[in-house]
Amino acid sequence: MSLKRIRLLIWKEFTQLRRDPMLIRLLMLMPVLQLVMFGYVVAADVGNLTTAVVDLDHSATSAKLEATFAGSKYFNIVAHPASESELRPLLDRGVVTVAVVIPEGTQDRLITGQTASIGVVVDGSDSQISAIGSGYASQIIAGFNSDLRDAAGVNLSPPAVDARIRVMFNPTMDPVNTMIPGLIAVIMMISLMAILSQAVVKERESGTLEQMFVTPIKAEEYLIGKVTPYAVLATAQMLVVAVVGMLWFRVPFNGNIWAVLTGLALFMLTNIGLGLFVSLVSRTRQQAQQAMAFLMIPTMILSGFIFPIESMPALIQPITKLLPMTWALIVLRNSFVKGSDFGALVVPLVVLAGFALVIFTAAVIATRRRISD
Amino acid sequence: MTQQHTERGGLAARFRREAPTTQAESELAISIHGLTKTFGDFTAVDGIDLDVPRGQVFGFLGPNGSGKTTTIRMLTGNLRPQGGRARVLGEDVIRHPDRVQRRIGYMSQKFSLFEDMTVDENLKFYAGVYDLSAEQFARQREYILAMADLTGREDELTRNLSVGWRQRLALGAATIHEPELLFLDEPTSGVDPVARRQFWDLLYELAGRGVTLFVTTHYMDEAAHCNRLAFIYRGRIIASGSPSEIRDEHFERRIFAISSADNEAALSWLEHADGISEAYLSGASLRAVMPASSALQPEQLAAALAAAGVPATVSATEPSIEDVFLSLVAQQR
Numbered sequence: 013m014s015l016k017r018i019r020l021l022i023w024k025e026f027t028q029l030r031r032d033p034m035l036i037r038l039l040m041l042m043p044v045l046q047l048v049m050f051g052y053v054v055a056a057d058v059g060n061l062t063t064a065v066v067d068l069d070h071s072a073t074s075a076k077l078e079a080t081f082a083g084s085k086y087f088n089i090v091a092h093p094a095s096e097s098e099l100r101p102l103l104d105r106g107v108v109t110v111a112v113v114i115p116e117g118t119q120d121r122l123i124t125g126q127t128a129s130i131g132v133v134v135d136g137s138d139s140q141i142s143a144i145g146s147g148y149a150s151q152i153i154a155g156f157n158s159d160l161r162d163a164a165g166v167n168l169s170p171p172a173v174d175a176r177i178r179v180m181f182n183p184t185m186d187p188v189n190t191m192i193p194g195l196i197a198v199i200m201m202i203s204l205m206a207i208l209s210q211a212v213v214k215e216r217e218s219g220t221l222e223q224m225f226v227t228p229i230k231a232e233e234y235l236i237g238k239v240t241p242y243a244v245l246a247t248a249q250m251l252v253v254a255v256v257g258m259l260w261f262r263v264p265f266n267g268n269i270w271a272v273l274t275g276l277a278l279f280m281l282t283n284i285g286l287g288l289f290v291s292l293v294s295r296t297r298q299q300a301q302q303a304m305a306f307l308m309i310p311t312m313i314l315s316g317f318i319f320p321i322e323s324m325p326a327l328i329q330p331i332t333k334l335l336p337m338t339w340a341l342i343v344l345r346n347s348f349v350k351g352s353d354f355g356a357l358v359v360p361l362v363v364l365a366g367f368a369l370v371i372f373t374a375a376v377i378a379t380r381r382r383i384s385d
Numbered sequence: 386m387t388q389q390h391t392e393r394g395g396l397a398a399r400f401r402r403e404a405p406t407t408q409a410e411s412e413l414a415i416s417i418h419g420l421t422k423t424f425g426d427f428t429a430v431d432g433i434d435l436d437v438p439r440g441q442v443f444g445f446l447g448p449n450g451s452g453k454t455t456t457i458r459m460l461t462g463n464l465r466p467q468g469g470r471a472r473v474l475g476e477d478v479i480r481h482p483d484r485v486q487r488r489i490g491y492m493s494q495k496f497s498l499f500e501d502m503t504v505d506e507n508l509k510f511y512a513g514v515y516d517l518s519a520e521q522f523a524r525q526r527e528y529i530l531a532m533a534d535l536t537g538r539e540d541e542l543t544r545n546l547s548v549g550w551r552q553r554l555a556l557g558a559a560t561i562h563e564p565e566l567l568f569l570d571e572p573t574s575g576v577d578p579v580a581r582r583q584f585w586d587l588l589y590e591l592a593g594r595g596v597t598l599f600v601t602t603h604y605m606d607e608a609a610h611c612n613r614l615a616f617i618y619r620g621r622i623i624a625s626g627s628p629s630e631i632r633d634e635h636f637e638r639r640i641f642a643i644s645s646a647d648n649e650a651a652l653s654w655l656e657h658a659d660g661i662s663e664a665y666l667s668g669a670s671l672r673a674v675m676p677a678s679s680a681l682q683p684e685q686l687a688a689a690l691a692a693a694g695v696p697a698t699v700s701a702t703e704p705s706i707e708d709v710f711l712s713l714v715a716q717q718r
Contacts, residue, residue: 020513031501219495226461226491
């Protein structure tokens, strides 16, 4: 291997990149656009859900519970139907999206030490709102519960009020905090896979790839020369996302920087490998684009980047484990939000190392064998 | 120290035993024996033998898909054959492509320049690839710019050059390291006749400096520019030798040139006429081929055509390389 030739190839790649101002603009605009989209649009919090309260108990306790709901910024009580049968049309017409049903005898049951059930009804037509709405409702009822216990002066009694719907969601965790660390991984995947494969296929289309392999350039020199500029670009993009995320969106970082960098480096090798595979199976740039779309869509949907894996059907969940992105997201999110260190991230890091080893090595070997075909 | 020497000698000797080079082979620019390449069920190159002497313009002719490019890719060390031997400049190119790559040049029909880089940047890149010294580069750069008529346009992007200039620049880039052997894969396809002519003048200039040229083309008129030719058809070499040898050996028949206002009607009549073994379109006129023993005279054929309602002028002619090739292909079928 000749360092001089690798430097020459890197110089050539940057010279060509400079001549494509549109691509440079896209590369620099992409992180900004995605930050806005995922930071403000997708991660936007749900508030002021139109709510109905069906109070069948008419007691001090039920009034207090209603006041708790009214006091939260998530619920806006707009109706007081006299019965559950009157509630149904309100939900049907979309007048309310959430309803709280306090059954008759709730206060009596609590006084006699029994468990009382509170019904929470959510409009499931928008799964996002229903999940968040029911989550907040459970949260409020749990808070109400602990107030009751404090008032009774005991800590031992089992929960007195039981919310019927439980949806795993933690409203204290700002969605931006999970979106932006995830965005770092997504940007890396797009930049390395899409742009690298385009660059290799373009070279094959124009015949310069064929030309270079008649010269003393070795396959590994070509690969290093090709990959390095795009790895540098992807790193710059990730830095933009991380810096804007932490300074503007105030995403906390509590983890170990080396654990994150290790994860990202392994994920980078995986994406380089995938980009090379895409360029191997594609004869034209259009084909490479199709192959990219084929890989990107399942990755975005199944990796847990947008939709939580826990809410996916049990059959689908094992498939998500096959995506490198899933594991990269675990490393990034746990590092940012939970502050996990190396020890806590052993499993995802080892899985990522496995992906990197297999995919990158296979791609390099296959590319070396077929590079000029 | 002595032992090390012996070891090296031993190693070199073993190499020689493994792949012996005869004196004759090392004097040849290219020497191929039984070279075979298959892709799945398809045999692209079917056990070809070929010798190309040094310092010649060697034409490798054949229709598209006949195995020309596959052969070149094996000879440049880019593709491993399934069988056979290939020596390029005395080295076994299949085992040691790296020993050959610095000494050969290659230019494809795509011209393979980086279109989003300038003339100068392209030259700088290839000079760097071949590790030219600053002085060598300066000298070669000046020579190539003058040769390609691009002096003063060094900072133009190559995508903005018209095809003749791009072609000459590509030739310059492919020969920046002064190779002993240059492969040209359909270097003139898509180029206008004037530029083709100028390009062949440049190739002659290279040949005059002792560079061996291995040129593939499907322009049969270009075959006349070559010292030696080989015809490849469906992966097999069906004829080889100098143009006149090929003409004499493979064309012992008589040929008439026929032009008519209605070539199609004339052709369909000729295809079924007695005493005519082959008839085909060649440029704007027709050719009719007869066995050497045929006593048919041009006037007789003209009269027969007129009688059939297709008046035409008929004259005896010398077979061109294209006639030979078409006749050879017809025999293969």
